[in-house]
């Protein structure tokens with residue numbers, strides 16, 4: 442069994458038209474069971490890379506493997522190997538958490554019984570049991586983030602992609618989400634995370650990659666990078682490697 446969750450080899454990608462970034466002969470590996478954080482300034486290409494790794498964007502050259510399987514030509518099988526918690530809410534606002542989980546659970550190939558037990562379990566863990574049948578549109582931002590998370594993990598994926606999973610939440614929800622993610626990782630889930638919340642990232646990630654203009658500027662254990670660059674936190678490391686200029 443391949444010990445890698447993700448293997449990107451010589452991958453090139455460019456958006457149609459004249460945009461500021463393109464990936465050129467890009468390489469990256471993420472080991473199984475890793476808590477991997479991808480960081481970089483606005484517009485560095487983090488979301489683009491997430492979308493390439495999940496097959497949402499087709500790349501032009503090279504290869505991307507997820508748990509040893511090529512993405513190209515295998516979209517359906519690959520999509521069962523991961524959950525994706527996108528930056529934007531990805532559920533039906535007019536449906537309740539239970540109805541959303543029923544829909545997305547069926548979409549991921551779970552049977553009725555599996556959906557029922559996972560829904561009860563997840564809504565309990567994520568503090569949504571009391572509102573399981575209420576329309577999501579009336580929920581607070583923190584509750585909506587938890588619904589987004591429940592949907593992404595309903596099928597118990599071995600890899601979880603998280604694109605800014607805690608934007609706009611209060612301290613309690615952030616704490617609960619991070620603890621839940623750490624628990625998933627203890628049970629073997631590979632976490633691939635990106636965020637601008639660097640103190641949160643220090644709690645969550647053991648391995649980090651910093652990217653700028655679609656190129657890796659550093660990739661190692663967080664503790665090794667801090668030592669190497671004589672920094673005591675991710676924010677200092679980030680500024681020392683990507684500079685202090687504004688990005689668009």
Ligand SMILES: Nc1ncnc2c1ncn2[C@@H]1O[C@H](COP(=O)(O)OP(=O)(O)OP(=O)(O)O)[C@@H](O)[C@H]1O
Nearest residue numbers: 456460461462481482483484485486487488489490
């Ligand atoms: N669908 C698209 N079509 C054309 N260009 C795009 C598209 N999506 C993103 N871009 C461009 O690609 C670049 C990288 O965007 P991306 O969203 O990947 O960056 P990011 O690192 O996630 O930024 P942020 O931290 O602001 O979320 C930006 O210049 C953006 O304008």
